[in-house]
Amino acid sequence: MVSDKDLYKRLFTLALPIALQNIISYAVGLADNVMVGSLGEMSISGVYLCNQIQVMLQMLVAGFGAAMVVLGAQYWGKGDSKSVKTLVGIALKIVSVFAVTLWVLVFFFPEQVLGLFTEDRQVIAEAVKYAKIICFTYIFFCISNVLVASLRCIGTVRIGLYLSIVSFIVNVFLNWVLIFGNLGAPALGVRGAAIATLASRIAEFVIVVVYMRFVDNKLKMRLIDLYHNNMTLLKDFFRYGFPVILGDILWGLNLSVQGAIVGRLGAASIAAVSIANNVFSMISVGVYGTANASAVIIGNTVGEGDLDKIKRYTKKLQFVFLGVGICTGMLMFILKDYILLLYDLTDETLQIARALMTVLSVTVVGTAYQMSSLTGIVRAGGSTHFVLINDAIFVWLVVIPLSLIMAFVVGAPTWVVYLCLKIDQILKCAVAVVKVNRFDWIKKLTKEFKTAEA
16 A cells, blocks of 8 residues: 555545535535525425436536546547547537537426426426526536546646636625625525526636636647547447446436435425535545546556556555545544534424435445446446446346335335435445456557547
8 A cells, every 4th residue: 555656646636636626516516505495495495306407417417528538538548639639529519419408408398397306386386496597507517517527537637626616606606695685686596596506607618618728738629629520439439438428327317216206205305315415425525536536547547558557556546445435434424413503494304414414424435435446447447338237237226116115115214215225335335346356347448540649
């Protein structure tokens, strides 16, 4: 563990800005949660339902970004920047089509879309106010996140942190102004929260585009690069990237199904899950930062073709994953009661939220190890199909059926249902420890092109 100091230095250099970026991003979500929560449980439940749509889009964009990183990191490690830029263009075109399609569905048919998650007409009515505005964020969100992912695969991660800082300032300030009607503005409630989020997404978009055009001196992406086509890269993007994309889409669908299950447990349970998820997202940033950093490191190393280094890095990273998971779990367990003091909700809702955060403080140890090992190492190393199949088996054959039975047949308490929704995070550790240490996932995905750039 003490050798390979360059590995730990690079891991820390990559993971820290990603973690800080996520802290600030989730702090925005937590601030939204607290401010909207002051309007009542119907408001916070309505926003939670709208966020289930955002989760689906987020997982879709994350899938395309991760697919781009799997291939792009290897091409960057090889020294082929032109292929990296072509991959960025492919991802941008596709996610833009999805963003526009989802905007059409949510803007013109909000009640029908939101009705997929709950039958509570009061919650849907509150959610529609938010959805009709928040849907305009989709295109800005998609483009910004793909561009940030493209910079991440070449080792540029600080821009994501800067975007999050700007987003935090804009969103929280406008929330304060527009939700409550400060500084002479009208008190718009959940509509104010949606407008604030839209403004922050536009700010993120403008900043990342300006950065890539005038500041970045590594990838040097230009608008004309979006028009470059390469059929070999397009085929490889879908061949190796499709399992990643499909995996993240299915994961987003899984989260939406989970949201639909929770949405039928009552307003108190919906609000409690919303609180627990937001707190968990903010506290677990180190877990996801480490996983993303590991993916870049492993991808670049596979692109270099150094097999001994890959195996050495893999063995040492697993200890890091476990350490990060244990520390995160302890932190969440200790802080949960203090964080809940920020909320002005019923005793029932707070009691449920406390139990859910206790569940998460245990399952996060499994998340830190299995997710980082499978998506941060195995998937980045080229074995994209394995992660897709493994996730599909656990989610659709274990998690969802078990949760449905516990919720609607047994009538178990909310925390038991929630534990069933998270149980795969522990179970997948057994698969991860075997798969990652077999090293049969190492696959060099790059091709040789005559026009490749150094």
